[in-house]
Amino acid sequence: MDDKDRALAEDRVDAGEAPLTTDQGIRVDDTDNSLRAGERGPTLMDDFHAREKLTHFDHERIPERVVHARGAGAYGHFKVTDPLTDHTIAQFLTDTSLETPVFVRFSTVAGSRGSSDTVRDVRGFAVKFYTQQGNFDLVGNNFPVFFIQDGIKFPDFVHAVKPEPPNEIPQASSAHDTLWDFVGLQPETTHMMMWLMSDRAIPRSYRMMQGFGVHTFRLVNAEGVSTFVKFHWRPLLGTHSLVWDETQKVAGKDPDFNRRDLWEAIETGDFPEWELGVQLIPEEDEGRFDFDLLDATKIVPEELVPVRPVGRLVLDRNPDNFFAETEQVAFHLANLVPGIDVTDDPLLQARLFSYLDTQLIRLGGPNFPQLPVNRPIAEVRNHHRDGYHQSVIHTGQASYHPNTLSGGCPVLAGEGAYVHYPEQVNGPKIRKRAVSFADHYSQATLFWNSMSAWERDHIVAAFRFELGKVRRAQIRAQVVANLNNVDHDLAVKVAEGVGVDPPPQGPVNHGRSSPALSQDRQPQSAATRKVAILVADGVSAADVAAVASAVDDIGAIGEVLAPRDGMVRAADDGNVGVTRALPTVGSVLYDAVVVPGGEESARTLAKDGLAVHFLAEAFKHGKTVATVGAGTALLEAARLDTGEGVVRGEGPADAAFLDALTSALAVHRHWNRDVDRVPA
Numbered sequence: 271m272d273d274k275d276r277a278l279a280e281d282r283v284d285a286g287e288a289p290l291t292t293d294q295g296i297r298v299d300d301t302d303n304s305l306r307a308g309e310r311g312p313t314l315m316d317d318f319h320a321r322e323k324l325t326h327f328d329h330e331r332i333p334e335r336v337v338h339a340r341g342a343g344a345y346g347h348f349k350v351t352d353p354l355t356d357h358t359i360a361q362f363l364t365d366t367s368l369e370t371p372v373f374v375r376f377s378t379v380a381g382s383r384g385s386s387d388t389v390r391d392v393r394g395f396a397v398k399f400y401t402q403q404g405n406f407d408l409v410g411n412n413f414p415v416f417f418i419q420d421g422i423k424f425p426d427f428v429h430a431v432k433p434e435p436p437n438e439i440p441q442a443s444s445a446h447d448t449l450w451d452f453v454g455l456q457p458e459t460t461h462m463m464m465w466l467m468s469d470r471a472i473p474r475s476y477r478m479m480q481g482f483g484v485h486t487f488r489l490v491n492a493e494g495v496s497t498f499v500k501f502h503w504r505p506l507l508g509t510h511s512l513v514w515d516e517t518q519k520v521a522g523k524d525p526d527f528n529r530r531d532l533w534e535a536i537e538t539g540d541f542p543e544w545e546l547g548v549q550l551i552p553e554e555d556e557g558r559f560d561f562d563l564l565d566a567t568k569i570v571p572e573e574l575v576p577v578r579p580v581g582r583l584v585l586d587r588n589p590d591n592f593f594a595e596t597e598q599v600a601f602h603l604a605n606l607v608p609g610i611d612v613t614d615d616p617l618l619q620a621r622l623f624s625y626l627d628t629q630l631i632r633l634g635g636p637n638f639p640q641l642p643v644n645r646p647i648a649e650v651r652n653h654h655r656d657g658y659h660q661s662v663i664h665t666g667q668a669s670y671h672p673n674t675l676s677g678g679c680p681v682l683a684g685e686g687a688y689v690h691y692p693e694q695v696n697g698p699k700i701r702k703r704a705v706s707f708a709d710h711y712s713q714a715t716l717f718w719n720s721m722s723a724w725e726r727d728h729i730v731a732a733f734r735f736e737l738g739k740v741r742r743a744q745i746r747a748q749v750v751a752n753l754n755n756v757d758h759d760l761a762v763k764v765a766e767g768v769g770v771d772p773p774p775q776g777p778v779n780h781g782r783s784s785p786a787l788s789q790d791r792q793p794q795s796a797a798t799r800k801v802a803i804l805v806a807d808g809v810s811a812a813d814v815a816a817v818a819s820a821v822d823d824i825g826a827i828g829e830v831l832a833p834r835d836g837m838v839r840a841a842d843d844g845n846v847g848v849t850r851a852l853p854t855v856g857s858v859l860y861d862a863v864v865v866p867g868g869e870e871s872a873r874t875l876a877k878d879g880l881a882v883h884f885l886a887e888a889f890k891h892g893k894t895v896a897t898v899g900a901g902t903a904l905l906e907a908a909r910l911d912t913g914e915g916v917v918r919g920e921g922p923a924d925a926a927f928l929d930a931l932t933s934a935l936a937v938h939r940h941w942n943r944d945v946d947r948v949p950a
């Protein structure tokens with residue numbers, strides 16, 4: 271139990287077996303019938319229990335977040351492994367003996383609180399570190415760049431991406447006229463739109479996505495020397511994505527897909543882990559790049575400044591109550607601890623205002639830092655008083671500084687106080703962007719150049735899908751014209767798909783790339799992948815057992831699916847237990863599918879449309895597909911033969927088959943397949 275967990279223990283309430291009461295502690299013996307004048311008579315105002323119950327219910331909702339409304343959170347801890355002592359006085363980044371409790375909230379951006387998890391969107395990656403020096407919030411995303419350079423544009427961007435005003439359509443989707451109208455007219459969005467059209471925008475799991483602080487921050491050391499820093503989170507399982515067709519189906523089959531995945535992984539002890547990395551840039555190198563470090567639409571390529579791994583984040587505890595914790599958690603970029611400071615990035619500067627401002631309305635007043643999930647483990651002492659939902663009883667006469675009546679307390683901190691970095695600032699008041707912010711295309715091209723062939727195909731398809739949903743032809747044409755500045759071939763391919771004339775040759779592609787940006791080079795591991803084992807009566811129980819145990823050995827999760835729930839009769843001996851019935855799931859909820867042997871089982875499945883579709887769809891989405899012995903009948907029924915990641919065993923499931931299966935499972939997706947012809 272860490273310090274935060276211990277503190278939260280005091281706030282947890284378990285009704286236990288004691289009797290029901292009102293909020294005033296009065297015992298209640300009937301909560302199903304209101305107090306009325308006669309059995310068929312009107313309800314009486316005297317019924318304080320009914321009135322209190324209804325009133326509380328009527329007020330249960332608070333405003334959802336204006337962006338990032340849909341999210342999931344978890345507790346865990348952070349440990350620094352390579353102390354940053356030369357660069358910062360922040361203890362949690364320098365003291366390797368400390369385990370800092372954290373709360374992390376992942377989110378989508380555009381959708382409402384009840385929208386689906388697997389939409390095409392940026393994902394929020396917000397980390398609250400409960401450090402001994404106070405709370406530090408790293409409120410980042412899973413992309414390293416942003417749509418706009420100046421925070422004053424944020425309301426415009428968000429209005430454009432949110433559902434359209436007349437009818438609030440479409441929900442949680444960027445594929446509509448207003449967003450692309452804005453994008454076409456605002457070239458600074460181009461780099462971010464490349465990320466948004468890439469598979470990064472449809473993560474397989476919150477556990478399999480990178481996180482970025484996005485802005486350039488400062489670290490400040492004991493001598494007061496500042497170093498620019500970019501923060502990176504790298505998932506140990508690698509960064510992996512779904513495919514677009516799959517995400518749309520998952521949104522219907524399991525709208526809670528990413529939320530459930532995080533919850534279940536933590537419940538089963540598969541604790542998600544990330545490495546914290548930093549890119550450190552000495553102050554004197556600020557002018558070294560062909561972009562501005564203060565421009566949040568730019569990355570610092572890892573090939574120019576390597577990412578130094580410095581710590582480890584583990585999420586190991588689910589919240590007790592979604593509303594109390596995940597909904598009420600309040601992140602704020604200005605929650606900084608000594609040794610970390612902000613920069614003049616104009617996007618960052620606007621955020622310094624917005625987060626506190628939004629919490630005041632969302633959480634109903636200035637006392638939200640007292641909510642259990644928001645409370646620091648460091649002690650809080652000040653003269654802030656009163657306000658809605660004040661839950662602390664401040665004793666003493668003086669609530670001002672200076673005072674003698676409380677002995678001058680709380681006294682001003684000498685040691686350990688937060689000191690703002692004394693940056694020299696000077697300049698005329700002016701509404702003007704620096705010319706160093708003017709290049710909107712080079713890094714969009716860099717991103718495109720860094721993609722593998724399959725990633726490029728997915729990007730082109732995403733642009734075609736999104737623009738294909740845009741009704742106004744001139745908006746499509748404007749976006750294609752912008753893309754021509756990124757790469758001519760990309761613009762032509764998109765134009766072809768959306769009925770726009772191909773543009774003339776644009777500026778020449780600079781040819782540079784940053785290999786670290788591709789998902790093709792991500793770590794691969796079968797751990798925590800979900801494997802469907804399709805069975806029916808007459809299946810080979812020996813095959814099922816062999817597959818299940820091999821899957822278990824590599825840390826993956828096997829589930830037995832059959833046309834109906836309960837048990838199926840085995841061909842060899844006894845029965846095989848069913849985890850889920852086929853009609854309740856779908857291939858899109860799994861990472862791989864295995865069809866064990868057994869003549870009768872294979873025959874039944876080959877005639878079952880759901881099972882055939884399951885296999886074909888898994889194949890189409892690049893997943894490992896394996897059959898043993900007679901199980902191959904299902905491949906034939908789906909008109910599939912071979913291809914990368916298709917494992918066929920003669921049967922029974924012997925060591926050679928299981929070896930081939932487990933190697934294939936370690937690969938996230940098999941892209942080298944002819945999938946266009948597969949009707950799924």
Ligand code: HDE
Nearest residue numbers: 335338375394395396410411421424484620621624625628
């Ligand atoms: Fe946010 N953003 N943002 N944002 N943001 C909010 O704060 C805002 C930006 C991010 O899980 C809001 O508490 C402005 C960049 C995350 O609770 C709001 C600007 C990045 C979350 C707000 C930005 C983010 C938010 C809505 C442009 C990545 C969810 C509710 C200047 C580095 C945190 C809330 C959670 C939430 C404003 C841009 C990340 C309205 C004005 C860039 C992860 O205050």
